[in-house]
Structure formats: structure tokens, C-alpha cells
Amino acid sequence: MSTAQPHGLHHVTAVAEAPQRNVDFYCRVLGLRLVKQTVNFDAPGAYHLYYGDGAGRPSSLITFFAWRDVPRGRLGTGLATATAFSIPEGSASWWRDHLRAQGVEADVTTRHGADVVAFRDPDGMVLELVTAAGDTRSGWDGVAGVPAEHALRGLHAVTLTERALDPTAEVLTSLLGMGLDGEDGGRARFAMGDGGSGALVDVHGTTSAERGLQAGGTVHHVAFRAPDETALARWRQGLVDAGLEATEVLDRKYFRSVYFREPGGVLFEIATDAPGFDVDEPLLELGRRLQLPPWLEPDREQIAAALPPLHVPDDQDAGLVPTD
Template identity: 60%
Template sequence: MSIATSGLHHVTAIAGNPQRNADFYLKTLGLRMVKTTVNFDDPGTYHLYYGDESGRPGSLMTFFPFDGAPSGRQGTGQATTTAFSVPEHSIGWWKQHLESVGVDAGRVHNRDGEDALTFRDPDGLGLSLVAHPQGDPRAPWDNGVVPAEHGIRGLHSVTLSVTQEEATAGMLDGLGLRLVSEEGNRFRFAAGDGGPGAFADVLVTPGAPQGMVAAGTVHHVAWRAPDQQTQANWRQELVGSGVNVTSILDRQYFRSIYFREPGGTLLEIASDDPGFTADEPLLELGRALKLPPWLEPSREQIEAALPSLNLPSENNPETMSA
């Protein structure tokens, strides 16, 4: 294809209790709540966006939290690990920090020259903190909870678990990712110039069970398109190559198209524009429930159906509004 992504836009997962989810990603991982809204396809459920100061593409982890949702099963046909990028000197600090709040971080391991720390969030979602030896120039969210020198810089990579790699590799190649390393049953692909935020690892596990999407699993992985016109052109190319692609959907802060790669993982191409300041100022991101114009007439009913959620009343997430 003539169009190629520059890297990851966001990863969206399913969670259980929304307050527990917010507490972990704001207070334990030190991310910013950049948008509090609802699942546009199911407005009785929150859609919570975490990221850096402005929610730049490539920094975003988002959740649909269903209070009381059953646990899913991680397996083939889905993204099984979401990795965040941290400074090279910070892995030891993060191990100590996670263990101090009761998170089992395991041991530090090295792969592709990168130190990594793997753990799970309160719903069992597979996460990793990875230190790239060439560093990561992106700025962290400086919130006073995690020291800025150790703060998460954004997404590092996703791991797609499949039963065989050929067809998935072909799809990634069509998105502009190239194979850059291979270690046993793990194949690393890179978008653009490579580096943190531009990696996808394909893990081949033929005997593993099929994944089941519910709490503690990834719903979809989104790749970047620089603008909406490029996205529309990309959709035409995908349709022309026989891929079953959705229409372009308005997600208020970006536009989206969805399709599955042959291994089963749901993928999205999301536009970089218009961004999260489309409906609230930068300094106030994430503090109030925002609804798109077509749901605003139902605000009263939507708010009544949503579970209570204490949000930061200022930039320090230790200060939560009642």
C-alpha cells in the first residue's frame, strides 16, 4: 500500500470497576486522565482515556470499564501485552514503586537490548514497562505522583498473540510496518523510524487457547493516520485489497476505521486530529464528563446510569473531587 502509519495511536482494553481502574492508572502509573466520556456505541459505559499532558497520539491507553464484568481470557487472536516506555535508568525505581503498592512486578528481563518489567493491572491486563537503550524524547506527564525523571513517556509496543505469523505479518506489512528482529517465536515489527511507540511484537503460540474479550483483555489496537484525508484514502486502499473495513466513525477526538488482521486482533486506524482539546481546555482535561453533540440531549439519563467516579479536581491525582 502507498500509505504507512508512523506508529501506535492508542490501545483500548476492557476493565471492571471504573474507580479501581482510574486509581491504578492515575495514582500508580502516573498517567493523566485526558478525557472522561462514554462508549459512543454503549453510552451506559464510561470511556476513560489516559495519556500524557495533552493526550498526544502514541501516549494513550483507554478503557471501557464495566462494573462487575467477568474476567476475560488472554490468548491468541488478541493483543496480550501493552508496553509503556520509561527511561533506561528508571526500571529499578519502577520495580520498587510497584512492589510498594502491592503489584507483583516479577524480575527485570532483557529482550532486543531493552530492559523490561512485566506485571498486571487490577483486572489482570498484561502490562510492561520497557526502557529503550536509545532513550525516548517524549515528555512525561509531570503530576507529582511519579517523579518526572521516571515518568512514562507513552506507549512502547503491543504484543499480538497468533497461531501462525505469515498472514499477520502480511497485514502489518500492508500498514507500513517492517520486520526488524526475530527471536524464537517472537517477531518484532516497526513503523516509521522505529523506536518506542512504533513497535508491534508478533508472538506465535500455536497451542495457546483462543482469547476471549472481557475484563482484563485488550479490545483493539489503534494505529496512527496523520489526518482524516489520509485515513479516508487508506480506507479506500484497504477495501480495494479485500479487507472488510467499517465506515469512518466520528469519535469526537479522532476519526476511526476498524478491521481485523488475519490472526484475529481487532485493529483501528485513528486520525491524529482534532485532538482532546476539541471540547475542553488543556488545563481542564479529564475532570468533567464530556459527551459528543449527538448524546448531549440524553446527558441526564446517561449520568444517572453511570456508576460514581471520583476524578482529579486538579492536575495532581491525589486530589480527587467528591
């Protein structure tokens, strides 16, 4: 019997080196909204930047710990090695051309019957844009040179690279309630709930790749959606009962969450949908100013002084402001 049945991806968190370069790429090149400018709660000397749709809804989010001078990581086993976003059907060639015009190498391939635009961000993180039929999410509505008809809709899938596929598959199916949804090119696809874009995990099993090194340009953890804190606590207990080491429920201000590692080494998180990103600033002003949790507020002046200045693009909120 499964102990948890997440209803999709909540967010993916990765590691970047230069905060301003990160903002410029994800806002200006990919057209996402910076929905929260805060710090790593466990190491407040570094930014924690959240990007997503207009409201920062779960399943639209990619976040970054921005550590200055962090060394470049190495892709390999025991890591999430690709993060995919959903784009509308027919948008692959537009994105390929748009990315190339921005100096980003991008190629179009096909996987699971969908077009996939593959490229890397400035830190070397592997990203994919996948044409997803039936994805009704609106995404962020066409700022920073990305028309609404081509805008990223939200997270589509994550790819895990593992030396042994079976132990990870056992956790995904028996403990996280996912179902095997097919295989393609040495990858096994697992789906949450009814499946579809935003609820998919691909696992690539390989014995030839070396162990990955988590640092700049790699994923730190993958988070799945829990409906509420009651379910989160129940799922945590189920993980512990199954012999996995899970943290206590942690207060991340915008959600509550539990962390644990699957057998291959990838760090997983289960995070609640609520309370969301408008708990400390209005929807119209998301991401404009540094926000801190209550326990760090007494140190605001010291924390802010240690962080590099961050400029949010002027057109960041254009999609929320009525125009003439």
C-alpha cells in the first residue's frame, strides 16, 4: 500500500552562481515571473529565487539557491539531470529560434511522441521544453519578448539518472503511489494521479555514467505536491515506517515540507500547496523586494548587506498591469 500519492510536481530547486545572471535568464529569456526574492533559510547568506507563473502556483515553479563562486557541478547518477517545462503544441521551432537568437544553443528532438527543445542555462543546467497536448495551464502571459501563445505553461517532467533503476522505481510506485506510464529509449516514465504534464518523472538507468556532483548547474532537490499539512504528516510517517530517513515537517513560510532521499541518492521533498507566495506581499508586487521569514527579520539589515544587489526587469509585472 502506498503511503503518499502526490498530485504532481511542486517545484524543482537547483544551484546557480550569479544571482543577477540567473534573474536575467529566467525572466528575460524564458519569460517566467520572479515570484519570490528571499534567502536560503538554512544559509541566509545566499539568495533563494523562485520563478513561476503569475501567482507562483505549484507545478509552475523552478527555484535557485544562488551561491557566489560555487564550483560547476557534474551530471551523473544520483541526480535529477534534466528539468522539463511544458510549451504549447507547435511552439518548438519558435523556442529553438528564440533561444538561438539569445545566444543559447538549442536543438529539437522527439521523445514520447512530443517535440523536445533541449538546451542549458548559463550555469550549465539541462532544461527541456516539451510540447504537451492537453495542458490547459496558462503560464505567465507573455512578457520579456515571449508571446502568450508560446509561453511556458509550467513544469512538465523531471529526469532522474540512476545506476540502478529498480530501487528508485520501488519508491516511486510503492511509497509515492506513481504508476509506470511507459518506456522510451532506456527511460522509464512514472506518472502521478492521472498523469499528464506536471505530474511525470522519467528515470534513466545506466551503469556507464559516473556519480554526479551536486554544485552549480545541477538540481538540488525535486518537490512533489501534498494537498495539506494533514496529508503531509501522514505521508512522512509512512516514509519513516518504510525505513527511509525523513526530516520533521519544516516551515518554509510559503509551504510546509518534508525531505528524504530515495535509494539512488536524489533528494526529494513533499511540499504543501498552501499558504502560497502572497502571504507576505501582494500579488501585484511578487518578487520585487527581499522577503524574510519571521525568525530572520531581526537580522534583516545584516543579511541584506551581505547579498549582492539584484535588479528585477522593469517589465516583470507587465502581464498584471492594464495597458491602454
